[in-house]
Amino acid sequence: QQQPPQQQQQQHRRQLALAPALSTPLLALSQQQLSLMPPQPQPQQQQPQLLQQKELKLPNTPRLELPFGASTPGVAGKVWELSQQASGCREVQFALEESNAGVRRALALEFRGHVWDALYSPHANFVLQKCVATLEPDALQFMIDELVCGSAEKAAKSKFGCRVFQRLVERCPGDQASPLVEAVITDFAAVARHPYGNYVVQHLLEHAAPDTRRRLSLLIESNVRGLAADTFGGTVVGGALSKAPWEHRLSLARALLRAQGLLAFIAGTRHGHTAAIRALQVLQGPEYEEARHTLLAAEATLRTSKYGRVVLENL
Numbered sequence: 001q002q003q004p005p006q007q008q009q010q011q012h013r014r015q016l017a018l019a020p021a022l023s024t025p026l027l028a029l030s031q032q033q034l035s036l037m038p039p040q041p042q043p044q045q046q047q048p049q050l051l052q053q054k055e056l057k058l059p060n061t062p063r064l065e066l067p068f069g070a071s072t073p074g075v076a077g078k079v080w081e082l083s084q085q086a087s088g089c090r091e092v093q094f095a096l097e098e099s100n101a102g103v104r105r106a107l108a109l110e111f112r113g114h115v116w117d118a119l120y121s122p123h124a125n126f127v128l129q130k131c132v133a134t135l136e137p138d139a140l141q142f143m144i145d146e147l148v149c150g151s152a153e154k155a156a157k158s159k160f161g162c163r164v165f166q167r168l169v170e171r172c173p174g175d176q177a178s179p180l181v182e183a184v185i186t187d188f189a190a191v192a193r194h195p196y197g198n199y200v201v202q203h204l205l206e207h208a209a210p211d212t213r214r215r216l217s218l219l220i221e222s223n224v225r226g227l228a229a230d231t232f233g234g235t236v237v238g239g240a241l242s243k244a245p246w247e248h249r250l251s252l253a254r255a256l257l258r259a260q261g262l263l264a265f266i267a268g269t270r271h272g273h274t275a276a277i278r279a280l281q282v283l284q285g286p287e288y289e290e291a292r293h294t295l296l297a298a299e300a301t302l303r304t305s306k307y308g309r310v311v312l313e314n315l
Contacts, residue, residue, distance in 0.1 A: 074091070075091060075092055075095045075107065076103075076106070076107065077110070079092055079107050079108075079110035079111065079127075080110055080111060080114050080118075080124075083111075083118065083121070083123060083124040083127040084121055084123055084124055085123060086123055088123075089123040089124060089126055089127050092107070092127050092130075093126065093127055093130045095107060096108075096127075096130050096131060096134050097130070097134065101135075101136065104131075104134055104135055104139075105135060105139045107131075108131040108135055108139060108140075109142070111127075111128065111131070111142075111143070112142055112146075113146075115128070115142075115143050115146040115147065115150075116146065116147075116150050116155075118164075119155055119158055119160055119161035119164060120158065120160065120161070121160070122160065125160035125161070125163060125164060128143070128164045129163060129164055129167050131143075132164065132167040132168055132170075132171050133167065133171070137171055137172045137173060137176055140168065140171065140172060141176070143164075143168065144168065144172070144176065144177070144179060144180060147165075147168075147180065148179045148180070148183065151183070152165070152179065152180045152183035152184070153183045153184060153186070153187040153190070153191055153197075156180075156183070156184055156191050156194075156196070156197050156200040157190070157191060157194045157196055157197040157200075158196060159196055161196075162196040162197065162199055162200050165180060165200050166199070166200060166203045166207075168180060169181070169203060169204060169207055169208060170203075170207050174208070174209035174212070177208075181204065181208060181212050184197075184200060184201065184204065185212075185215060185216070185219070188201075188216075188219050188223075189223060189226070192220070192223075192227060192232070192233050192236045193227070193230050193231075193232050193233045194232060195232055197232075198232040198233070198235050198236050198239075201216065201236050201239075202235070202236060202239035202240075202243060204216055205217070205239060205240055205243040205244050206243040210245070213244060213245060213248075214245065214248065216240075216244075217240060217244045217245065217248035217251070217252065218248075220236060220237060220240045220244075220252060221248070221251055221252050221255050224237065224252065224255045224256060224259060224262070225259050225262055228256065228259075228262055228265075228266050228272055228275060229262070229265065229266070229272075231270075231271050232271070234266060234269065234271035234272040234275055235271050235274075237252070237256075237266075237272070237275045238271070238272070238274040238275035238278055240252055241253060241275055241278035241279060241282060242278055249278075249282050250282055250283075252279075252282075253278075253279040253282040253283050253287075253291075254283070254287065256275070256276075256279050257279070257283065257287065257290060257291050257294070263276055263279065263291060263294055263295065264294055264295055264297070264298035264301070264302070267295055267298070267302055267307070267308055267311040268298075268301065268302050268304075268305040268307055268308035268311075269305075269307060270307055272307075273307035273308065273310055273311050276295070276311050277310070277311055277314050279291065280292070280311075280314060280315070292315050295311060295312065295315060296312075296315065299312060
């Protein structure tokens with residue numbers, strides 16, 4: 001017997017109440033059953049808002065994390081401008097690392113006329129160093145030309161310029177770097193005693209051409225008393241005793257020993273005691289015994305200095 005429609009609706013409601021919420025697929029329900037079911041919640045409505053919040057954070061992403069294809073167009077034509085900024089200089093360095101040789105050369109040439117300004121910039125000097133490290137030596141000639149025209153020894157004595165100077169000496173062949181080296185040799189006494197220039201001299205002793213290393217060693221030997229007694233010049237003497245060719249190390253150690261009272265004096269100083277220890281390591285036989293006797297004769301004075309005590313421990 002067919003039930004009235006009202007009773008049929010009540011029976012459907014009881015069946016739906018007893019069944020699990022998702023036990024019957026929605027597609028299998030009749031239109032009448034669908035009309036009797038309560039509306040289902042829509043949790044996905046908040047998802048577009050979350051995606052929108054993530055998109056709002058994208059402009060704050062550091063520039064160097066952008067794909068190279070997106071960052072390079074923003075670098076070309078603005079190398080000097082970007083290089084003077086903390087974040088911009090990193091972007092230019094990134095572009096230099098990832099580009100091919102032709103693009104690197106084009107980017108580096110945007111420094112033409114700005115090399116000296118870049119030397120004194122706390123940010124742009126790093127870009128210059130990156131140019132030197134990534135470009136072929138012939139593409140660096142414009143930098144050398146500008147440094148020489150502006151007095152290269154000043155670059156060797158500047159806080160940031162001394163770094164660029166050293167990178168150029170490392171990267172360029174001897175004949176190409178020769179004008180830079182000659183500028184240092186011409187003003188050797190001042191550069192060797194300078195807080196930053198002394199690093200350039202030590203670097204040349206290690207990385208310059210053999211003839212340059214020989215000339216510098218002779219200059220240090222002939223000025224050993226004045227250099228060894230100077231705060232930064234003493235560092236140069238110590239560097240020469242470890243980086244110069246062996247025969248010049250021995251000659252310099254003998255010069256320290258011959259200069260009356262000089263070896264004992266520098267043994268008690270902060271920057272000179274390292275040179276005294278290295279001289280002991282170089283000298284041999286009777287010359288070593290003479291140096292040892294000289295230092296022991298000044299033991300009472302050396303004991304009053306922590307640097308002198310370090311030297312005495314090496315006897």
